[in-house]
Amino acid sequence: MTPIDEEILSGEIVEHYTVLSIRDLSRMCTVEASRITELVDEGILAAQQSQNGEWRFTGEALRRARIALRLQRDLEINLAGVALVLELLSEIEQLRRARSFGS
Amino acid sequence: MEFKDYYKIMGIARDATEAQIKTAYRKLARKYHPDVSKEKDAEARFKDLGEAYEVLKNPEKRAAYDQLGQGPRPGEQFRPPPDWGTGFEFSGADGNDTDHSDFFESLFGRQGRARSRPGFAGGGQDHHARILLDLDASLQGGQRTFTLRVPALDADGHLETKERTLNVQIPKGVLAGQTIRLPGQGSPATEHGPAGDLYIEVEFQPHPHYRVDGRDLLLTVPVAPWEASLGASVAIPTPGGAVQLKIPPGSHAGSKLRLRGRGIPATPAGDLYAVLEIALPPATDDKAKAAYLAMAAAMPFNPRANLGV
Numbered sequence: 001m002t003p004i005d006e007e008i009l010s011g012e013i014v015e016h017y018t019v020l021s022i023r024d025l026s027r028m029c030t031v032e033a034s035r036i037t038e039l040v041d042e043g044i045l046a047a048q049q050s051q052n053g054e055w056r057f058t059g060e061a062l063r064r065a066r067i068a069l070r071l072q073r074d075l076e077i078n079l080a081g082v083a084l085v086l087e088l089l090s091e092i093e094q095l096r097r098a099r100s101f102g103s
Numbered sequence: 104m105e106f107k108d109y110y111k112i113m114g115i116a117r118d119a120t121e122a123q124i125k126t127a128y129r130k131l132a133r134k135y136h137p138d139v140s141k142e143k144d145a146e147a148r149f150k151d152l153g154e155a156y157e158v159l160k161n162p163e164k165r166a167a168y169d170q171l172g173q174g175p176r177p178g179e180q181f182r183p184p185p186d187w188g189t190g191f192e193f194s195g196a197d198g199n200d201t202d203h204s205d206f207f208e209s210l211f212g213r214q215g216r217a218r219s220r221p222g223f224a225g226g227g228q229d230h231h232a233r234i235l236l237d238l239d240a241s242l243q244g245g246q247r248t249f250t251l252r253v254p255a256l257d258a259d260g261h262l263e264t265k266e267r268t269l270n271v272q273i274p275k276g277v278l279a280g281q282t283i284r285l286p287g288q289g290s291p292a293t294e295h296g297p298a299g300d301l302y303i304e305v306e307f308q309p310h311p312h313y314r315v316d317g318r319d320l321l322l323t324v325p326v327a328p329w330e331a332s333l334g335a336s337v338a339i340p341t342p343g344g345a346v347q348l349k350i351p352p353g354s355h356a357g358s359k360l361r362l363r364g365r366g367i368p369a370t371p372a373g374d375l376y377a378v379l380e381i382a383l384p385p386a387t388d389d390k391a392k393a394a395y396l397a398m399a400a401a402m403p404f405n406p407r408a409n410l411g412v
Binding site: 009010012085097 | 129132133136138139149153228229231246269270271272274277278280281282283284285286288300302303304314316317321
């Protein structure tokens with residue numbers, strides 16, 4: 001007999017998802033949908049308009065949204081500040097890449 | 104149980120004012136926030152800091168904490184005094200969902216932690232966790248076992264932390280920073296809806312050979328001076344097994360040779376970069392010394408020509 005916790009779970013990589021709705025994203029981040037709307041309005045999350053006018057996100061949005069919400073909560077910075085932090089972080093990442101690959 | 108000196112963690116005096124506590128928190132939070140910080144123990148430091156701030160910013164909790172004095176002498180175990188917490192009233196939820204140390208929970212219990220999540224009439228909550236994965240799990244795919252600490256409500260509605268072991272089939276080609284969704288592994292189903300999902304964010308442990316850059320791998324390959332200068336074919340490891348790498352003549356230290364598609368088997372697959380490093384054979388016996396001398400005699404070579412002296 002196999003105990004339940006011996007069960008092997010398989011999952012999917014969220015970043016491979018092409019379509020998340022604002023409801024999906026707000027549920028995944030456990031915040032109100034209005035918090036996600038704020039992130040889109042600030043340009044922190046990129047959303048596509050679907051044919052029926054609803055926003056569509058890619059799987060990448062989950063991690064970005066979670067980082068943004070954590071920065072907002074933990075450092076008490078406003079959304080413009082969060083957006084700036086995220087931009088600087090990606091710039092640091094690019095510099096780090098450029099350095100590890102040399103010229 | 105380890106006593107936590109919240110004043111020391113925040114780097115402030117025991118008579119610090121509320122404003123000083125807030126300033127100290129802000130400053131350290133920026134330094135150690137795991138999303139921003141590159142400090143090695145950022146995550147642990149940030150957790151301690153959050154806990155310290157949660158206690159010291161709240162006058163009731165701070166007063167109760169101060170009653171404990173400076174804690175036991177170093178090396179002694181801490182136990183809350185038997186009359187601990189009487190005469191204090193801890194009010195309200197703090198809205199902080201980090202998990203607390205045993206020390207914190209022995210003092211403040213779990214009150215204020217079991218807050219209801221906003222706006223979700225319905226099923227179990229989604230959970231998030233981070234795991235440290237060996238690179239091979241992504242390269243080969245395969246099953247890995249993780250122990251996660253999961254907050255759960257007990258029969259009385261208190262939040263408690265349980266250990267939970269999961270066997271997960273790792274999707275081949277998963278990259279650092281990506282998230283694996285395990286459907287139905289969050290909070291259990293309720294009468295209003297289905298179970299939540301568990302999201303695990305992947306980070307890699309350092310690998311003995313490969314450095315990871317997104318989907319690409321970098322491998323440092325030491326070569327002998329003659330292999331670099333004359334060209335050679337050398338055996339190197341790749342995730343798919345050993346291959347012969349052709350070193351072109353005239354290569355130098357830092358030369359990067361790309362093996363297309365030999366990186367992490369994501370879609371599209373990453374590349375493997377062999378980064379050459381020149382290794383010098385030691386001149387430990389007469390024969391080796393003679394060889395170096397012959398080289399010096401045969402080749403007028405000044406490696407410092409660019410230094411202008």
